[in-house]
Amino acid sequence: MARSISDVEDMILSVAGGDRTAFLSLYDATSAKLFGVCLRVLNDRAEAEDVLQEVFLKVWRNADRYTANGLSPMTWLITVARNAAIDRLRARKPSTDDDSALERMAASGPGPEASAIAxxxxxxxxxxxxxxxxxxxxxxxxxxxxxxxxxxxxxxxxxxxxxxxxxxxxxxxxxxxxxxx
Amino acid sequence: MSRDDSDSPENDRPDEVLAAEYVLHLLDPAERSAAETRLGTDGAFRALVAEWSERLVPMAEEIPSETPPAGLRQRLAAETAPRAPKREPRFAAGRRRSFLVGLLGGAGVAAAVALAFMVATPLLGPEPGPRFAADVTSESEDLLVTASYDPDAAELTVTRAAGQAPEGRVLQLWLLTEDQPPHAVGVLPDDGSLSVPVIPFWGQRIPQGRFAVSVEPPGGSTDEVGPTGEILAVAEVTPR
Incomplete structure (x- = not known):
C-alpha cells in the first residue's frame, strides 16, 4: 500500500495526540525503512531491533515536537533512527572498517511503504x-x-x-x- | 577524543559547516552537546541543521528496507497499550504512582501501565548527561542483569546477560530507594534487553537507589506486596 509524505505526516500528528492506532500504522508504514537505516549503521540485527524499539518509543513520546523541528516527516524519522543507531555504534567500541556491511545484508528490496523521498x-x-x-x-x-x-x-x-x-x-x-x- | 593542536583553528569553522558536521554526527561528544544546546535557543542554527538534514537525507534512499522481526511490533503495541479500564480506574495512575512501568512477555496488565507514564514523561533534554547504572550480579555470577538509566531520555534499559528463572517462575527487577517501599520495575524478558520510560518521581531516586532481582510467580509481584520470592542479588547504582 502506497504511502505519501502527507500520510506519514498525518500519522505523526495523530501520534502526537496519543493515537495508538496511528502509532501502529506509522510503524507499519515506516519500520522497514528505519530498520534498514539502523541495520546499515549497526550491521547487527539484534542491536538494530533494540535501537528501533527505542526509536519508536521516542517517536511515541515526542511526536508533539515534530511540528516544531521544521523537518519533513521522513527526514525527521530517519534522523531520529540514524542518530540513535550512531549513538549505539559509538557506545559500542571503536569501530573497525566494514565496507562489506551492505553486501552482507540481504537486499530485501523496497518494503510495502512507498519511498517518501522523492x-x-x-x-x-x-x-x-x-x-x-x-x-x-x-x-x-x-x-x-x-x-x-x-x-x-x-x-x-x-x-x-x-x-x-x-x-x-x-x-x-x-x-x-x-x-x- | 583527542584533537591535534594543529586542529584548533578548525574549531572556528562557520556555522554552515558546524551544522553539516552535526547532521553527519561527526562532532565529538562535547561539541555535539554544545550544538544541541544551541539548537534549543538559536533559530538560525536550527534552520541550518534542518537544511542540511533535508539536503543529505536523499542518500538514505539507497538503503534497502528490511522488515523488522514481528516481535518488535508486538512489544511496541504492548508498551503503548492503555491501561485496561476494568483493572485500573481513571485516576489509578495517580493513586499508584509507585508503579514505574510494566514489562513485556506475559505481564500484560503491567505493560498496559506504560502509557500513563509515557504521557507523564517529560521531553528529552538536549544535552546528554551521565547515565546511572547497576550490575546486579549474584555471587556465583550465574546472574547478571544490568539496569542503566539515562536521565536525558528518561529511560531505563535493562539487559539480562546471564541468569534464568526456575521452571514456572520469573525474574523480577526491583528499585530499592531510601523513602519508598520496593518498587516493581517489572518482569525481565526471557532474553535481550528492554527499554522502559521512567517518570521523574523514580528518575530522581534512581541515582541514590539500588536494583534487586527476585524470583516471583508468573506475572511478578506488585509494589503493594513487594518481593515474595528469594532475592538473588542487589546492586548499588553508580554514575557511568
Whole structure:
C-alpha cells in the first residue's frame, strides 16, 4: 500500500495526540525503512531491533515536537533512527572498517511503504556526489550511511585526521553548491 | 577524543559547516552537546541543521528496507497499550504512582501501565548527561542483569546477560530507594534487553537507589506486596 509524505505526516500528528492506532500504522508504514537505516549503521540485527524499539518509543513520546523541528516527516524519522543507531555504534567500541556491511545484508528490496523521498532528490544527490573525487564521495557516504566518525574515515582512507576533516568540509561545501544549482 | 593542536583553528569553522558536521554526527561528544544546546535557543542554527538534514537525507534512499522481526511490533503495541479500564480506574495512575512501568512477555496488565507514564514523561533534554547504572550480579555470577538509566531520555534499559528463572517462575527487577517501599520495575524478558520510560518521581531516586532481582510467580509481584520470592542479588547504582 502506497504511502505519501502527507500520510506519514498525518500519522505523526495523530501520534502526537496519543493515537495508538496511528502509532501502529506509522510503524507499519515506516519500520522497514528505519530498520534498514539502523541495520546499515549497526550491521547487527539484534542491536538494530533494540535501537528501533527505542526509536519508536521516542517517536511515541515526542511526536508533539515534530511540528516544531521544521523537518519533513521522513527526514525527521530517519534522523531520529540514524542518530540513535550512531549513538549505539559509538557506545559500542571503536569501530573497525566494514565496507562489506551492505553486501552482507540481504537486499530485501523496497518494503510495502512507498519511498517518501522523492526519487528525483535521490538522483540529484547521487549526481552531485558523482562530481566529487570518488574517495571523497565515499567518505561523505561513509559518514552519512555508515555513521563513520572522522577517526574511522581517516583510518579507512589512510589519511591524517585533519586531512579527512578538510576533505569532508570541502566536499560538503561542493555538495551544497551543486545541490543548489 | 583527542584533537591535534594543529586542529584548533578548525574549531572556528562557520556555522554552515558546524551544522553539516552535526547532521553527519561527526562532532565529538562535547561539541555535539554544545550544538544541541544551541539548537534549543538559536533559530538560525536550527534552520541550518534542518537544511542540511533535508539536503543529505536523499542518500538514505539507497538503503534497502528490511522488515523488522514481528516481535518488535508486538512489544511496541504492548508498551503503548492503555491501561485496561476494568483493572485500573481513571485516576489509578495517580493513586499508584509507585508503579514505574510494566514489562513485556506475559505481564500484560503491567505493560498496559506504560502509557500513563509515557504521557507523564517529560521531553528529552538536549544535552546528554551521565547515565546511572547497576550490575546486579549474584555471587556465583550465574546472574547478571544490568539496569542503566539515562536521565536525558528518561529511560531505563535493562539487559539480562546471564541468569534464568526456575521452571514456572520469573525474574523480577526491583528499585530499592531510601523513602519508598520496593518498587516493581517489572518482569525481565526471557532474553535481550528492554527499554522502559521512567517518570521523574523514580528518575530522581534512581541515582541514590539500588536494583534487586527476585524470583516471583508468573506475572511478578506488585509494589503493594513487594518481593515474595528469594532475592538473588542487589546492586548499588553508580554514575557511568
Amino acid at each position: 526519487a528525483g532528490e535521490a538522483r540529484r544527490i547521487a549526481e552531485c556526489l558523482g562530481e566529487l573525487d570518488p574517495r571523497r564521495a565515499d567518505a561523505v557516504r561513509g559518514a552519512y550511511l555508515d555513521g563513520q566518525s572522522y577517526n574511522d574515515l581517516a583510518r579507512r582512507f589512510d589519511v591524517p585526521l585533519n586531512t579527512m576533516r578538510t576533505w569532508l568540509r570541502r566536499s560538503l561545501q561542493s555538495l551544497r553548491e551543486c545541490l543548489s544549482r
